[in-house]
Amino acid sequence: MAGPRMLLDPTRMGREAEKLDTNLRKRIVGQDQAIRQVVGIYQTFAAGMSTESRPIGSLLFLGPTGSGKTRTVEAVAESLVGDPRAVVKIDCAEFQHSHEIAKLIGSPPGYLGHRETHPLLSQDTLDQHFTDTVKLSFVLFDEIEKASDALWNLLLGILDKATLTLGDNRRVDFSRAIIFMTSNLGAAEMNSILRPSLGFAAHAAGREAEPPAELDRASAEKVSRTGVEAARRKFTPEFMNRIDRIVVFNPLGTAELNSILDLELEVVEERIRRAALAKSIGFTVTAAAKELLLKEGTDARYGARHLKRAVERSLVQPVSNLIMTGQVQEGDRLIVDLDPELDRLIFLKEHKETAPPMEGTAGASAAA
Numbered sequence: 001m002a003g004p005r006m007l008l009d010p011t012r013m014g015r016e017a018e019k020l021d022t023n024l025r026k027r028i029v030g031q032d033q034a035i036r037q038v039v040g041i042y043q044t045f046a047a048g049m050s051t052e053s054r055p056i057g058s059l060l061f062l063g064p065t066g067s068g069k070t071r072t073v074e075a076v077a078e079s080l081v082g083d084p085r086a087v088v089k090i091d092c093a094e095f096q097h098s099h100e101i102a103k104l105i106g107s108p109p110g111y112l113g114h115r116e117t118h119p120l121l122s123q124d125t126l127d128q129h130f131t132d133t134v135k136l137s138f139v140l141f142d143e144i145e146k147a148s149d150a151l152w153n154l155l156l157g158i159l160d161k162a163t164l165t166l167g168d169n170r171r172v173d174f175s176r177a178i179i180f181m182t183s184n185l186g187a188a189e190m191n192s193i194l195r196p197s198l199g200f201a202a203h204a205a206g207r208e209a210e211p212p213a214e215l216d217r218a219s220a221e222k223v224s225r226t227g228v229e230a231a232r233r234k235f236t237p238e239f240m241n242r243i244d245r246i247v248v249f250n251p252l253g254t255a256e257l258n259s260i261l262d263l264e265l266e267v268v269e270e271r272i273r274r275a276a277l278a279k280s281i282g283f284t285v286t287a288a289a290k291e292l293l294l295k296e297g298t299d300a301r302y303g304a305r306h307l308k309r310a311v312e313r314s315l316v317q318p319v320s321n322l323i324m325t326g327q328v329q330e331g332d333r334l335i336v337d338l339d340p341e342l343d344r345l346i347f348l349k350e351h352k353e354t355a356p357p358m359e360g361t362a363g364a365s366a367a368a
Helices: 014-026 032-046 067-083 098-107 122-125 149-159 187-194 198-207 217-234 236-239 254-274 287-295 305-322 362-367
Strands: 055-062 088-091 137-142 163-165 169-174 177-183 245-248 281-284 332-339 344-351
Touching: 014 032, 014 055, 032 055, 032 067, 032 245, 055 067, 055 217, 067 281, 088 362, 122 137, 122 169, 122 281, 149 163, 149 236, 169 281, 187 217, 198 332, 217 236, 217 245, 254 281, 254 287, 254 305, 281 287, 287 305, 287 332, 287 344, 305 332
Parallel strands: 055 177, 055 245, 088 137, 137 177, 281 332
Antiparallel strands: 163 169, 332 344
């Protein structure tokens, strides 16, 4: 006689997958779908259910520049093996001609320079970042649409059989690798959906285009369809059918850029803390200073990259100068504020011994 039946929940995450999900959400803003897809692939791997004859997963990331595609790959590596640089990155713009494939797989024996050509995709390269607990490789083909047909054909074998044959006939095993591909295909069409006339108006007025507001569901679905259709026009059906997940990254809106700025300010605070001459220097950014950084770093065409450049230019460089010239020393608190008349950042200091107690990090203080 059969026992009682219990309803199960297949959407629950295991402990390892939950940890990855939490870590990614701390690092990636506004791209929940990408996080879900990556975590789903990792949970399948952690459960031992990945297909042995294929890579653990293959993902095509589509979307405008600066929306977080490459950063997501780095965040996955950082979360799982502790190093955001543990990514084998192939810049596909360097492989626009068929003969350049030799840089990836090496030249066959007998060709001039065979012994001097070291393939970029060797087994040692894939395995170099394995840890005792996580034996995974992360391979990124950046801007895949710029590659030659020869590279796409090479990828067909990797995605289908998890195997690459080098120029000297050695085999490289990709069965413990997650393959990421990024592309800006369809980015112009996506932006036109969100701001059909704003881009031209902003350009004509000589000012930067503002980021979109939060996407409604209909716009998000239209943006996603636009990206996928652009990829299908570019790549062959054989190539598209071998990709496990296609993720379209949403353009970043004002709320997302605010959150990213908080993360960037936390990174700046950590950099100050690590600096040899600045281990006990406090750091606070006021709300008014944050607004100026957002204004200077907001450009819908470049996404978060433009914001990071603004932080480096307007904040990191001046702070470096203050530290190196001794204007800020141990025991000081550095305060970044706004001069409303000149509409620029100003830098103040107060000594911690005489300053009233202040709580929170740079991001938290700025938001207060």
